[in-house]
Amino acid sequence: MIMKFNWGTGIVIAFIAFISFIMYFVINMNMSDKYDTSLVREDxxxxxxxxxxxxxxxxxxxxxxxxxxxxxxxxxxxxxxxxxxxxxxxxxxxxxxxxxxxxxxxxxxxxxxxxxxxxxxxxxxxxxxxxxxxxxxxxxxxxxxxxxxx
Known part of the structure; x- marks a missing residue:
C-alpha cells in the first residue's frame, strides 16, 4: 500500500520535525556543562x-x-x-x-x-x-x- 503525500501529511511531518528540533536543544542545554545555570553565590x-x-x-x-x-x-x-x-x-x-x-x-x-x-x-x-x-x-x-x- 502506497501512502499519498498531501498537504496534511506535509504539515504533520513539519510539526514533528520542528518539535524534535526544539526538544533536542532543550535537552542539550540542560545536560551540557557548558551552559552552567548555577547561582552567583552558593551561600x-x-x-x-x-x-x-x-x-x-x-x-x-x-x-x-x-x-x-x-x-x-x-x-x-x-x-x-x-x-x-x-x-x-x-x-x-x-x-x-x-x-x-x-x-x-x-x-x-x-x-x-x-x-x-x-x-x-x-x-x-x-x-x-x-x-x-x-x-x-x-x-x-x-x-x-x-x-x-x-
Missing amino acids: YYEAELELQNDIDKENNSKTLESNLSWKRTDKGLEISFPESLDTDKITGKVFLYRPSNKQVDFETAISLSNQNLLIPDKRLLDGRWNIRVDWQYNGKSYLYKKEITY
Whole structure:
C-alpha cells in the first residue's frame, strides 16, 4: 500500500520535525556543562541575613571625608583608600566577582602601600566585575561596593 503525500501529511511531518528540533536543544542545554545555570553565590540565604550589617557598614563609609576610589592603570586595578587614614590600621578583604563566570572570582586580603591596593592585571579579565571591599579601621567596619567594567 502506497501512502499519498498531501498537504496534511506535509504539515504533520513539519510539526514533528520542528518539535524534535526544539526538544533536542532543550535537552542539550540542560545536560551540557557548558551552559552552567548555577547561582552567583552558593551561600545566598546566609548573605541575605547579613544585609542589615552591610547597610550599617555602607553608612559608616558615608561618614568618611572621602570614600574609596579605583582606577585602571597599566599594572592593574588600583584601589585608593582615603589619605587621612593611617594605612597600618586598615585591615579587611577585597572580593571581586563576575556575575557571568564564578570560576574567575577571587578574594584577597588588604595589603596597602601608600594608601593604594594593586590587583595585578593578569588576574582580571576584560568585562564587568563587581567589587566589594569589606574593611575595618580603628574597630569600625566599612563597606565599599561598586560595579565596574574593566
